[in-house]
Amino acid sequence: MVPRPLLQPLVPRLRRLLPGLAMSSATGSFSLQQPLNYRGGARLQPADGGQVEEVYEPATGRVIAKLLCSGEKEVDLAVQSAKAAFKVWSQMSGMERCRVLLEAARIIREQRDEIATLETINNGKSIFEARADIDVSWQCLEYYAGLAGSLAGEHIQLPGGSFGYTRREPLGVCAGIGAWNYPFQIACWKAAPALACGNAMVFKPSPFTPISVVRLAEIFTQAGMPKGLFNVVQGGVATGQFLCHHPDVAKISFTGSVPTGVKIMEMAAKGIKPVTLELGGKSPLIIFSDCALENAVNGALMANFLTQGEVCCNGTRVFVERKILDTFTKEVVKRTQKIKVGDPLLEDTRMGALINRPHLDRVQNFIKQAKEQGAQVLCGGDLYVPDDPKLKNGFYMRPCVLGNCTDDMTCVKEEIFGPVMSILPFDTEEEVVERANNTKFGLAGGVFTRDIQKAHRVVAALNAGMCFINNYNVSPVELPFGGYKASGFGRENGRAAIEYYSQLKTVCVEMGDVESVF
Ligand SMILES: NC(=O)C1=CN([C@@H]2O[C@H](COP(=O)(O)OP(=O)(O)OC[C@H]3O[C@@H](n4cnc5c(N)ncnc54)[C@H](O)[C@@H]3O)[C@@H](O)[C@H]2O)C=CC1
Numbered sequence: 001m002v003p004r005p006l007l008q009p010l011v012p013r014l015r016r017l018l019p020g021l022a023m024s025s026a027t028g029s030f031s032l033q034q035p036l037n038y039r040g041g042a043r044l045q046p047a048d049g050g051q052v053e054e055v056y057e058p059a060t061g062r063v064i065a066k067l068l069c070s071g072e073k074e075v076d077l078a079v080q081s082a083k084a085a086f087k088v089w090s091q092m093s094g095m096e097r098c099r100v101l102l103e104a105a106r107i108i109r110e111q112r113d114e115i116a117t118l119e120t121i122n123n124g125k126s127i128f129e130a131r132a133d134i135d136v137s138w139q140c141l142e143y144y145a146g147l148a149g150s151l152a153g154e155h156i157q158l159p160g161g162s163f164g165y166t167r168r169e170p171l172g173v174c175a176g177i178g179a180w181n182y183p184f185q186i187a188c189w190k191a192a193p194a195l196a197c198g199n200a201m202v203f204k205p206s207p208f209t210p211i212s213v214v215r216l217a218e219i220f221t222q223a224g225m226p227k228g229l230f231n232v233v234q235g236g237v238a239t240g241q242f243l244c245h246h247p248d249v250a251k252i253s254f255t256g257s258v259p260t261g262v263k264i265m266e267m268a269a270k271g272i273k274p275v276t277l278e279l280g281g282k283s284p285l286i287i288f289s290d291c292a293l294e295n296a297v298n299g300a301l302m303a304n305f306l307t308q309g310e311v312c313c314n315g316t317r318v319f320v321e322r323k324i325l326d327t328f329t330k331e332v333v334k335r336t337q338k339i340k341v342g343d344p345l346l347e348d349t350r351m352g353a354l355i356n357r358p359h360l361d362r363v364q365n366f367i368k369q370a371k372e373q374g375a376q377v378l379c380g381g382d383l384y385v386p387d388d389p390k391l392k393n394g395f396y397m398r399p400c401v402l403g404n405c406t407d408d409m410t411c412v413k414e415e416i417f418g419p420v421m422s423i424l425p426f427d428t429e430e431e432v433v434e435r436a437n438n439t440k441f442g443l444a445g446g447v448f449t450r451d452i453q454k455a456h457r458v459v460a461a462l463n464a465g466m467c468f469i470n471n472y473n474v475s476p477v478e479l480p481f482g483g484y485k486a487s488g489f490g491r492e493n494g495r496a497a498i499e500y501y502s503q504l505k506t507v508c509v510e511m512g513d514v515e516s517v518f
């Protein structure tokens, strides 16, 4: 036997030699030729479709891969492959599924830095954050692995010794459709509960970030899942539509924008398929004057600037009690100006590049419009061009704080999905709760105060699915996550998600004779 200490240094080198795992980790040097579809336990080119999309590295603006969009035939093959694997997987016990999910979590933990690097290259977020995303991802798999063994129904006593029982059964082949801001994490938030419940999945990532999810599919196979249990189809609107309309898809779990969410629901309605919708937001963060100021400032930064502000649950409407408006604003601006923007693969970078040029332009337009409507740019908001020449075509901007905002401004009403915080003064609790709820969205909300009664009273009054007291945007996988109102419905994470990936069968058992009324 080779002693462990000798084996250990070989492992990273071996991994680099294995096909599918080779990569260079310096910004501006990555490119990928391998197929991006995954079906039946292997990477492959789609059987049809073939429309080509370019995939970018946001940090440099380079094309790093070409995406072949899957057509109707490829989507069907992926669904059929999932259907076959479902037959095997759904018959396994929860404990057997638990072991496989734990093994997948272990592999992700082992490959954490490499997966985070892929995520940073394709999404543009800082490596510091990408690592945290990967941690949340394996934690999610661990959490549902733990639940898999205890999924159960109930036994109900009926008269005369008869009884009923319920069985918690999987739905079948679930479709997962993801956004580009947390590519790997979104896939895990959907796959972990779905697979723990005994379902199979066909996942379609955003065409902007197709890369890391294929790695997840490889890891699932390596961990021992039946081939075909988790397949990846690539493409945009058309591919997504083929998937949603497929008669053998039993459920659709979607993360993305509100307009697309509406279309998903329409398609699901045609097939009477349940849906989970994780949509956008314009969440309020309420800072009372009795808060711990430094925590509140940290909370406001966490609520606005993770992943270049491209976060659905961001608390972008920061309501500040007028008494501390000046002190709070000064401190938030000072701290925002210190955020290090630049090459996302550098260890000390805290804000990388936005997803692509059109999105950067969109965010810039929101800032222009805010100025026209009377908001004041207190810092940032301008494009940022790093000194490093290889980054000059990247999609960077400086994080922005807007003052002098009012509730009717576009920047306060619409989801910007970029690093733009709007500060709004308020005077009373009653007033701020009403203003906070005056939005079509209802994803999240936060409150900073030292008064515990006030904290609980205010969150109870907020029309939002995910509320934070004295923190913001932390994501323990044990807690259910999801929206109210136009932010969607269904829940991801926590025990609650089990409800959305399983169905209940009731069995009524007669122990006596049939008393017929005829
Ligand atoms: N609530 C949540 O958990 C999250 C919500 N979002 C929301 O997502 C938006 C940004 O993400 P985007 O990728 O730009 O959203 P999007 O709605 O344009 O696309 C999301 C996904 O749906 C696919 N898609 C688009 N049209 C489709 C159709 N007709 N049928 C089937 N699939 C279709 C896309 O290819 C992509 O994979 C923001 O509004 C943000 O708030 C983003 C992340 C998390």
Ligand SMILES: C[N+](C)(C)CCCC(=O)O
Binding pocket: 181, 182, 186, 306, 310, 311, 312, 313, 473, 474, 475
């Ligand atoms: C991880 N977290 C809480 C910052 C964001 C998760 C929701 C999303 O995908 O935008």
